[in-house]
Amino acid sequence: MIEIANGSAHVEGVPLAEIAARHGTPCYVYSRAALENAFNAYREALADRPARICYAVKANSNLSILKLFASLSAGFDIVSGGELARVIAAGGDPGKVVFSGVGKTRAEMQEALAAGIYCFNVESASELEHLNAVAGAAGERAPIALRVNPDVDPKTHPYISTGLKSAKFGVAFDTAIDLYRRARALPHLEIRGIACHIGSQLIDPQPAADAAGKVVELVDLLTAEGIVFSHIDLGGGMGIRYRDEPVLSVADYLSPMLGRLADRKELLLLEPGRSLVGNAGLLLTRVEILKHGAEKNFAVVDAAMNDLARPALYDAYHEIVKVGGSETAHRQRYEIVGPVCESGDFLGHDRELALAEGDLLAILSAGAYGMAMSSNYNTRPRAAEVMVAGTEMRLIRRRETIAELLANELPLL
Structure with a gap:
């Protein structure tokens, strides 16, 4: 879904640097074409028999993604009443829902x-x-x-x-x-x-x-x-x-x-989930601090374990690529870490990259269990989400604000 050519990285026809400039970081970016292609691969494989593809909502429950799959006649696999409400809000057919x-x-x-x-x-x-x-x-x-x-x-x-x-x-x-x-x-x-x-x-x-x-x-x-x-x-x-x-x-x-x-x-x-959305999404983040130590070098980025929990939760590997910024830095091995106050707040270990502060990185294969598992730990607003279709980008979830995080809490009596 990501192409890097002539020093520029794109999702479909949109430069990632342009997405970062318009919507900030951290930001989840999805490719509509990749989502459609993944769904159609299942549809083609099942063409010779009666079958229904029920997207596993827990993988990524953004309303725009649900609406896209609903438009492709998908069913849905849900695991909560909240997910049912999302399916209905996105125009999904409850008559194609299985509740696990x-x-x-x-x-x-x-x-x-x-x-x-x-x-x-x-x-x-x-x-x-x-x-x-x-x-x-x-x-x-x-x-x-x-x-x-x-x-x-x-x-x-x-x-x-x-x-x-x-x-x-x-x-x-x-x-x-x-x-x-x-x-x-x-x-x-x-x-x-x-x-x-x-x-x-x-x-x-x-x-x-x-x-x-x-x-x-x-x-x-x-x-x-x-x-x-x-x-x-x-x-x-x-x-x-x-x-x-x-x-x-x-x-x-x-x-x-x-x-x-x-x-x-x-x-x-x-009930596919990850295989429909996983490689259709990435997490775009910016290098804030480079910290060089005696044993390890750290690249502190503005995304963290609250944005992408899989590395901390499963010790999961996500490829991390540089997608914009300086051209003069020399390659070194870095721990890619976030600002959350936990030693387990890492996004990648021992990655060889040529980095300078301010560079953009893309954490790949983040469309599944990325935004869906994110949290507000350390009172961090959750990331924005953007859908790319051809040469167009659309904000499909705006970044949360601190005021929104505080709004539901009651004053002390």
């Missing part, structure tokens, strides 16, 4: 029922009972799928591994049949499908294919008992290239999974 998450409140269940969502992905026996009671009080039948854990190792970071027996998510595979029997007996539930999601940043397609195989076996067992499904939801999780990961095309990644679904008539739901 282990701790749905009764109020969220009521809101989702009233909105007419497509399906609740139920993640515990208790949730079945709660949802049945809420639907009964509303005079409704709640559409449900059970999210089952196939106990397949996704070979990813433990914090984003979700389908093992030890995970808080979903229901144990060997209890699923009894729970479906219970759901069939509850008067205010309508069994609509089955769901599975084993984790995120998956590079090897085999674990997802193995999970799909186990889910299909379970579907066949339940069908033999007269429990029939209209859809199979196999989640998301396809990884992206942050550094040198051997990432496959969408079609090649999905091929082993789709092979387990050959000749099946159920609607296939997929």
Whole structure:
């Protein structure tokens, strides 16, 4: 999404230096073309079978991004009532929404029922009972799928591994049949499908294919008992290239999974998030201070762990490139750090760059879990967000102000 030529860096047809001059830093920058291309790669890979692409809102919930995906006929995977409100505000169809998450409140269940969502992905026996009671009080039948854990190792970071027996998510595979029997007996539930999601940043397609195989076996067992499904939801999780990961095309990644679904008539739901938005966005930041020490050199930038939490949270790697500024500095190795008062406030370790104070840097692959996970730690206003389409840039979230951060706090009595 970023091109560097003749000393200038662009996103599509807009120079990053121009974005920084107009909207300041830190600033998230997204490419509309990259978002559309990523979505269309899924659509093309699924063209030969009934399928719905449900964007995982938690990856990046900006209303303009949701509106773009809604215009492409996407469904949405949500994990909170707030995300449902965002989908509706962006013009998304609630009838294409699946509601996942282990701790749905009764109020969220009521809101989702009233909105007419497509399906609740139920993640515990208790949730079945709660949802049945809420639907009964509303005079409704709640559409449900059970999210089952196939106990397949996704070979990813433990914090984003979700389908093992030890995970808080979903229901144990060997209890699923009894729970479906219970759901069939509850008067205010309508069994609509089955769901599975084993984790995120998956590079090897085999674990997802193995999970799909186990889910299909379970579907066949339940069908033999007269429990029939209209859809199979196999989640998301396809990884992206942050550094040198051997990432496959969408079609090649999905091929082993789709092979387990050959000749099946159920609607296939997929819930991609990172693979749609991750490499469509970057975080633009400016070097404030260069600090040269006996053991390490530090480049202190105006972005921080509150703007991009992934390096501090997961020790995640993001490529960092210089996109504007001095041409005379010599290359040195730097720790790229922010001004937050934490030793864990880093954005990159040991990066070889030719830097001077005032230079612009782009932190790449930041479209997923960047702005969505940002915070106001150290009373730092959250960054601006900009969408680029061709030669046009549009502010899609203005930078917060200190006054806005203080506005909701009450004076001491």
